[in-house]
Amino acid sequence: MFGMARLTPKQRMIRLRESQILDLARPMIAQGGLAALSMDAIAQELQTAKGTIYNHFPNKEEIVLALAVQAVDRRLELFNHAVMMRGTSRQRIAAIGIACEVYVDVLPDLFRAEQIIRHETVWGKTTEKRKEILRNCEGRCMHTVAGVARDAVAAGDMVLEAAHQIEDIVFGLWSLVYGGMVLETTSPSLVDVGIVDSRAAIRRNCNSMLDGLKWQPLYEPEPYSIWVQQVRTHLLANCPPAGAVAVEEPDPIRAETKPRKLAKPAKLGGRE
Incomplete structure (x- = not known):
């Protein structure tokens, strides 16, 4: 994940947990929208208290925004x-x-x-x-x-x-x-x-x-x-x-990372 090398252990744990929450929420929302998103189900799957989920996201809408x-x-x-x-x-x-x-x-x-x-x-x-x-x-x-x-x-x-x-x-x-x-x-x-x-x-x-x-x-x-x-x-x-990014906060480390060089396909000879 971007920027993980310079994060403290606590920060890495927070990002990992937020990534896990989003990974579980994504199929719920895809199948049934906001109504299908369950904080209880996420907490149960992660084997943690529901309050822990709310420590990361204050409500279901914030998860959708993330x-x-x-x-x-x-x-x-x-x-x-x-x-x-x-x-x-x-x-x-x-x-x-x-x-x-x-x-x-x-x-x-x-x-x-x-x-x-x-x-x-x-x-x-x-x-x-x-x-x-x-x-x-x-x-x-x-x-x-x-x-x-x-x-x-x-x-x-x-x-x-x-x-x-x-x-x-x-x-x-x-x-x-x-x-x-x-x-x-x-x-x-x-x-x-x-x-x-x-x-x-x-x-x-x-x-x-x-x-x-x-x-x-x-x-x-x-x-x-x-x-x-x-x-x-x-x-x-x-x-x-x-799920490539664990959390969506601005990350200066990510901004400093040079983009990967992309393989360029052969140039198309005809007109579009």
Whole structure:
């Protein structure tokens, strides 16, 4: 785990216990939401008093928020893997979209926790300290997307008339991809309204938006399909496990750690 080498024995014990609590809470929330999360069951499984659980997390909502922080942290790791792949700016922005798909496919329990925490009744019962951690991590995800858009402008792949359009693009893609994934996992009526393949629909909408902005190179089905498979293969090989981080407090040791060098796939010759 990040930063463990410099922690005191007591700090390591605290982090380990919090990691154990989150590992037990994750499947409960995935199966039945907040109502299924039981402090009693967690305490029994860990063979400790329920008060010990409350020493780490003041309520069930705080556990959900801690899992949501894990969720966004994993998504950020996948985003970072995606943007470091060789390719045009259009390919790299597409890779981030595929990273969102891999995140939902491989870490559905964390995605569920991320959805639950956005309910005001849950969010309102959590601590400001951990809320700020989530905001910062989510902001870093959005900055990663914005960075690729700025690279596109700098390379001449896209021409924007106003500076605020970068933020508009980020919000537009976020709405299409995240919103589409939420509907995919929660709506029982997509097939009834003609959406047989929601992933394909999300990709088409994103490509239509980017083509409308004249972000070069424009969408071409065959090279795009090849790129999608290449990105998925790379990301699945590098997807972080759900419980990789024991606790979500800011860690200066982690910030000082140099990122791993990633294996870069062969450059795709065709246009996206």
